[in-house]
Amino acid sequence: MSIRAILLRLYRLLRDQFGIDPIKALRSVRGLPRFVREYFRFRVSYTGRLELLPCLHDWHEEGGATKLEYFWQDLLVARSIFKAKPKKHVDVGSLVGGFVAHVASFREIEVFDVRRISTQIPGVTFKQADLMQPLAGMADYCDSLSCLHALEHFGLGRYGDPIDPKGFERGLENMAALLKNDGIFYLSVPIGVERVEFNGQRVFDPRAMIKLAMANALELRELMVIRQGGIVEALAADELRLSDLASQRYALGIFTFRKHAKV
Secondary structure: OOHHHHHHHHHHHHHHHHOOOOHHHHHHHHHHHHHHHHHHHHHHHHOOOOOOOOOOOOOOOOOOOOOHHHHHHHHHHHHHHHHHHOOEEEEEEOOOOHHHHHHHHOEEEEEEEEEOOOOOOEEEEEEEOOOOOOOOOOOEEEEEEEEEEHHHHHHHHOOOOOOOOOOOHHHHHHHHHHEEEEEEEEEEEEOOOOEEEOOOOEOOOOOHHHHHHHHHOOEEEEEEEOOOOOEEEOOOHHHHHHHHHEEEEEEEEEEEEEEOOOO
């Protein structure tokens, strides 16, 4: 691992787990002189009540986080579901404030998650469930299914789920069981050099993910890859491309599978 990669991981650890963001702190310090200048410029011509609420780094941000992989996966998969118009769509563990909200804006969606959601959300039906365990009586439950940036966490304990090194395999098997024949499954997971980054996530060899899906009667229809900076590519799932992806450090793969009847 390069020094740059190590520093980036250390930065993310400080920011996400300890609430310390050195980059934001430096930007805020850099913004202080401008804040002071503009405060006095405003105060000269304003006579009402004035309180301080410094926002010292927003000057340096774009108008939206359009380069993040979550932005692109949520948008692309939601558009696919809108176009497909399934009879019943179920989601497992995707971001409620992103993807689920996108889909709920134009259709009903049912959400399964190991964590509880106490808020009543229009268009969303929530069921608390651990998909590492079979859901009794729910075989052939839906004709459309999604699990975005979630399967890689199964069995690592991050979200209160039981520790299980094979949790992702059980999860995929149980999700495939929910899907009717000819149903569509939208799955996104980190892909690259296969590893576990405990207890955050797994990174999958895309060839292994496709093989596991095939064992559960899921046939690959499309593969899209989101690279750093929001670069989106639709790739042919040939051995050369898949091998190249498996040798890279990280990308996000969006797999679209169709379920077929087991022979």
